[in-house]
Amino acid sequence: MTDTAGGERGSDAPEAPATRREAAAARRGLAAGEPGFQTHVRAARSELETQLAHARAEFEEANARITQRTGRNLILAILIGLAIGVVVLASLIFFKQLFVLFALAASTLGTFEFSRALRTSGRKVDVVAQLIAGTLLVLAGFFLQPWLHWIGAFAAVALVVVWRLVGQLFADDGRSHGRVLGDVLVAAFVQLYVPFLASLCVALLAQDGGQWWVLAFIIVAVASDTGAYVSGLTLGRSGRHPMAPRISPKKTWEGFAGAAVAAVIAGLLLAPLMLGLPIWTGVVIGLVILGTATAGDLGESMIKRDLGIKDMSSWLPGHGGVLDRLDSILPSTTAALALYYLLSPLGVA
Numbered sequence: 001m002t003d004t005a006g007g008e009r010g011s012d013a014p015e016a017p018a019t020r021r022e023a024a025a026a027r028r029g030l031a032a033g034e035p036g037f038q039t040h041v042r043a044a045r046s047e048l049e050t051q052l053a054h055a056r057a058e059f060e061e062a063n064a065r066i067t068q069r070t071g072r073n074l075i076l077a078i079l080i081g082l083a084i085g086v087v088v089l090a091s092l093i094f095f096k097q098l099f100v101l102f103a104l105a106a107s108t109l110g111t112f113e114f115s116r117a118l119r120t121s122g123r124k125v126d127v128v129a130q131l132i133a134g135t136l137l138v139l140a141g142f143f144l145q146p147w148l149h150w151i152g153a154f155a156a157v158a159l160v161v162v163w164r165l166v167g168q169l170f171a172d173d174g175r176s177h178g179r180v181l182g183d184v185l186v187a188a189f190v191q192l193y194v195p196f197l198a199s200l201c202v203a204l205l206a207q208d209g210g211q212w213w214v215l216a217f218i219i220v221a222v223a224s225d226t227g228a229y230v231s232g233l234t235l236g237r238s239g240r241h242p243m244a245p246r247i248s249p250k251k252t253w254e255g256f257a258g259a260a261v262a263a264v265i266a267g268l269l270l271a272p273l274m275l276g277l278p279i280w281t282g283v284v285i286g287l288v289i290l291g292t293a294t295a296g297d298l299g300e301s302m303i304k305r306d307l308g309i310k311d312m313s314s315w316l317p318g319h320g321g322v323l324d325r326l327d328s329i330l331p332s333t334t335a336a337l338a339l340y341y342l343l344s345p346l347g348v349a
Contacts, residue, residue, distance in 0.1 A: 084325075088218065096211040100202050104138050107198035109322040113312045114190055121307045124175075124183045125190065129163035134195030141199030142206050149203060153196050160187040193330070194323070200333040204340055213344075216270045217336035220289040221328050223266040224259040225297070231258020248301035256294065263290040276347040284343070288335050296331035300324070 091098035111134045115125040133156035140152035164187045168180050175183075204210045232255030243251040267286025271277040300323060304310065312321030323330075 085222075089215070092205075092211045092215045096205055099205060099211070099214070100139075100142050103198050103202050103205075104135065106322055106326060107134055107138050107195050110194045110198075110312075110326055111190060113321045114194060114323055117307055117309060117312055118186055118190070120309075123186050124164065124168070124171075125187060126160065126163050126167055129160045130187070130190055133157075133159045133191055134198075137191065137195040138199045138202060142202040146203065149199065153192075153199070156191050156195065157188045160191055163187075197330040197333050200337050201329075204333065204337045207340060207344075209344075210340070212274050213336060213340050216274050216285070217289055217332055217339075218329060219270060220263050220266045220286055221293045221332050224263040224290050224293045225328055227262025228255035228259035231255050231261075244298055244301075247298050247305065251298065251301070259294065260287075260290055263287070263293075275343075277343055278346060281343050281346065285339055288339060289332050292332040292335040293328035296328045299331070300327035 087102060088099070091102055108131060111130050112127060115127045115130050118125045119127075137152055137156040140149050144152060161184050164184050165180075168175065168183070201214060205214050207213070228251075232250070232252050241253040242249055243253050243256055264283055264286035267282035267284070267289070268279060269282070271282030271285060272279050275281075304312070312323040
């Protein structure tokens with residue numbers, strides 16, 4: 001019995017490894033070259049490629065329809081907007097001094113593209129003077145006392161005006177007095193429209209808890225723009241009622257209604273949760289920022305229409321230029337700073 005068992009064990013010992021080797025060899029052979037398996041792999045790969053190509057075609061077709069309807073690459077615009085939003089959010093939450101650099105960069109680029117657009121239209125704009133004055137003005141808004149900031153604003157305007165007048169003295173190009181006066185007014189307007197409003201934003205940032213107010217008014221302004229965009233696309237299908245057809249034919253009352261709802265909802269959420277204010281102040285914040293954001297949007301549309309351009313530049317794909325993204329935010333800085341002084345005493349200590 002022992003021998004039999006031993007013999008059985010002896011005969012089994014070499015057989016199991018052989019069986020495993022044969023199975024492994026069979027699997028290698030199947031994977032390596034059996035016609036049935038190759039056909040299956042090719043069919044699966046072909047089906048996957050077909051599905052991917054179909055999905056890509058559908059995506060490109062949908063994106064083309066959206067681009068045709070909205071006039072911009074919406075998906076790319078969303079991605080760029082999210083990237084900018086992350087930078088703004090991170091700078092305000094973690095180290096608000098970094099936002100000063102962001103505001104300075106936005107102001108510089110906006111001033112440059114606005115000056116370039118004005119020069120293209122025939123206006124004489126001294127870009128170097130505008131950039132120097134604008135940089136000093138934005139920094140003054142954050143680092144100097146309010147009364148010195150206002151003196152800085154006056155000095156910035158005076159610098160670009162005097163620079164333009166001196167430059168015209170040496171130009172000797174026969175430019176009429178009316179054109180020269182127009183150039184001077186335009187020079188002052190560039191400073192007041194871009195760097196000065198940007199400096200008010202960083203002046204608000206410099207206040208105690210100012211980073212939350214800056215973040216709040218930007219969120220409300222963006223919510224207003226988004227609400228107007230979505231509402232204009234959806235409600236506008238059944239019937240469009242232009243808001244200011246001579247200025248911006250695409251702006252509708254349907255879009256304004258969506259902007260109002262979005263701005264008020266954002267204000268109601270941000271006032272108690274972020275700013276520590278009574279909830280009713282959220283309605284005030286939402287409506288005030290709605291008004292300034294809408295006025296800023298229409299104002300820039302009027303400027304571009306007067307200049308005969310669609311966008312200030314093409315630096316931000318899907319958005320246009322820097323000023324095309326700041327048109328509703330820049331005018332809202334004045335309202336946000338005023339709301340801070342009026343409403344912050346109501347905050348919960």
